[in-house]
Amino acid sequence: CYAKVLNNLGLCYQSLAEYAKARDYFVRALAAFARATKSPDLDDARVKARLNLGRNYMLQGQLRRAQNLLVQDLVEADRLQGGSAKAAILRNLGQTLWHRGRVEEARSRMEEALALDRSHGDRRGQSSALHYLGLIAQKNGDISAARSLFLVAIKIRRSVGLRDDAAESLYALAALEYDAGNLQSAREYAEQALNLLELVRSQVPSPELRASFFSRKRQFFDLLVEIAMAPGTPQSQADGLLAVERGRGRALTDLLASGPLLQQLPSDLEKRRANIQKRLDYLSARLSSIAPDKEGDLRQKVEGLVAQDEEVQARIRELVTKETFGQPLSSITELQQHLPAGSALLEYSLGARHSYVWLVDARKVRAFSLPRAGAIEADARPVIESFGQILERQRSRQKQARFDRAMKRLSAILLGPLSGQKLPQRLVIVPDGVLHQIPFAALRLPNEAAPLGIRHDLVQVPSAAYLTLGKQPRPISQFPEAVLAMVDPVFSVNDPRVAEAPAKQADRGLSLPRLPFTGEVRVIESMVPRSRRKILRGFDASREELDKLKLEDFAVLHFSTHALIDDQIPELSRVFLSRVNRAGRPVDGFLGPYQFAHLHLNGAIVVLSACDTALGKQVLGEGLAGLTSSLLYAGGSQLVLTITEVDAEASSYFLGEVYRRFLSGSSTMEHAITETRRVMARSRRFSDPYYWASFIVVGRPADTAAGLVASLHNKQ
Helix, strand or coil: CHHHHHHHHHHHHHHCCCHHHHHHHHHHHHHHHHHCCCCHHHHHHHHHHHHHHHHHHHHCCCHHHHHHHHHHHHHHHHHHCCHHHHHHHHHHHHHHHHHCCCHHHHHHHHHHHHHHHHHHCCHHHHHHHHHHHHHHHHHCCCHHHHHHHHHHHHHHHHHCCCHHHHHHHHHHHHHHHHHCCCHHHHHHHHHHHHHHHHHHHCCCCCHHHHHHHHHHCHHHHHHHHHHHCCCCCCCHHHHHHHHHHCCCCHHHHHHHHHCCHHHCCCHHHHHHHHHHHHHHHHHHHHHCCCCHHHCHHHHHHHHHHHHHHHHHHHHHHHHHCCCCCCCCCCCHHHHHHHCCCCEEEEEEEECCCCEEEEEECCCCEEEEEECCHHHHHHHHHHHHHHHCCHHHHHHCHHHHHHHHHHHHHHHHHHHHHHCCCCCCCEEEEECCHHHHHCCHHHCCCCCCCCCHHHHCEEEECCCHHHHHCCCCCCCHHHCCEEEEEEEEECCCCCCCCCCCCCCCCCCCCCCCCCCCCCHHHHHHHHHCCHHHEEEEEECCCCHHHHHCCCHHHEEEEEEECCEECCCCCHHHCEEECCCECCCCCECCCEECHHHHHCCCCCCCEEEEECCCCCCEEEECCCEEEECHHHHHHCCCCEEEEECCCCCHHHHHHHHHHHHHHHCCCCCCHHHHHHHHHHHHHHCCCCCCHHHHCCEEEEECCCCCCCCHHHHHHHCC
């Protein structure tokens, strides 16, 4: 039955914390059940689909909606006399009541479900009821009863192979022992839970879904950090950082460790995947040309295609080779060996109860306490909202004053603990959660007049482990070509450059203004010999022309254009190239994550001069899913991206000054950006941090800038 298939697909996505996709399948399943011919079998399946939708709402925190749906479903189950379905509904209703703080009602429902599960011999159901009864007993202060209930739930779940569920109960038991002060027991149970999670994770078919799975388990890693950082624990600061790294950036390290696996496609799967990508391209283009209130159906189709693509990826991995999984950081010594001279690492971890920042240099590791995640997020939000509102701040002294106060407060929270620490010239930053959207360059260390990005070279990485796997930046002398620049694309048939369009007409859908500021290109042309540069302008700034080039030959790829970042479906994020050819006819005019991932770079620096290119969907432990991981997987060594909307003229000037320094051979990319920030911060026109702190460098820090000048002038 088609409805049952839809329901099962929803369950798969729900188990991996892809709740939006799961909900879509459950809603479609219920609609299909409503159209189907009535039968006892389908009635039971419909009740279970409604149960799954109710659970979906519960998992997303929509508790009242979940409760109402589950109560309705319970009435339907009683009418149909569906015993097994009734027990499952009672369990989920009990969980919903538990999350709403209605403890005694939750206990009553769980005990009723446990009796039904025992009468039907449903061991999975029994273990779930016992697990929540353990949480309720712990809440009521009966620690001994809670411990016994958790142990029974763990035994059942392990015996029937429910690894994910067993890990949940082990986590609950570890948290109980931690709160009781039994650190050794807490550590042992937490390690058992994480070992089970790794086994489950290894069976998940794609890095993207593994990232979703791990993000749902964030509390496991937070607990391990708390255990490691407990007062009096030996090596607590080092062990705490290693605990954080176990759940940090694992999807990207999986991609980098597995190598160019997806380039070894069997022909049938290659055709199927190419067809899926063509359809995704088509739907993405359609989304650019319709009103937002009409996007719903198209987005559902996109999510369905993304699911098909993930299925193909899983099949490819089965047929081509056994996938190699990335490993978390094994020791602080390993990290220190990969930190370039004159560098230190700042890694943040925002936890529900405790947050930390670690400072690691060549000799030691130090940890500092921060406020809990909720408090940091509350203080970060005004900065994120106001940072890009440059015109509003310039017009209102009050808004500017509020922004200045917010920046000062956030600086004190995030950098205040580092007061008195001697920091080297270059800082490698590992943000967490909301901090991926923060302009670190504009924050200030305590008692220092100059912002962080004026005094220090800043590089961001997804995890400390990335330093052991990512491509190392190389001198331009090691590349056959120096710079490829794609600038001033033609976005519309109404562009004056389209001299003979079939018919001039108003643009439908997304309107992209022309970007005529190309000061950075003039710098490139003045510094790089013609034989070592490729400038694609106007109609030539297209996917067709890009596909003709050997991109692995280029040291720097520069894109000056528009970008559209989708923070719900990362696959729909895109960077625009020319959308019209010389005849005025539409052409494929964008690069999405899939296209970027297959660019075959060879350690190039990629500069995306467009709005919001560092942003995307928030995935706990991974950062912002979007263009970044695709470009790093493609072989980029460093990415120059933006964390907000940017001013086209200021960005052109900024990058022109960056290239003037970088291409001269006197600076690494990160230091060229620091020097440019200093120039702009001293100027009258561009002194606001919006103009010089919006660009960030993501990737491995460079070891040296030597050899750049010789490479530009000796290979003509």
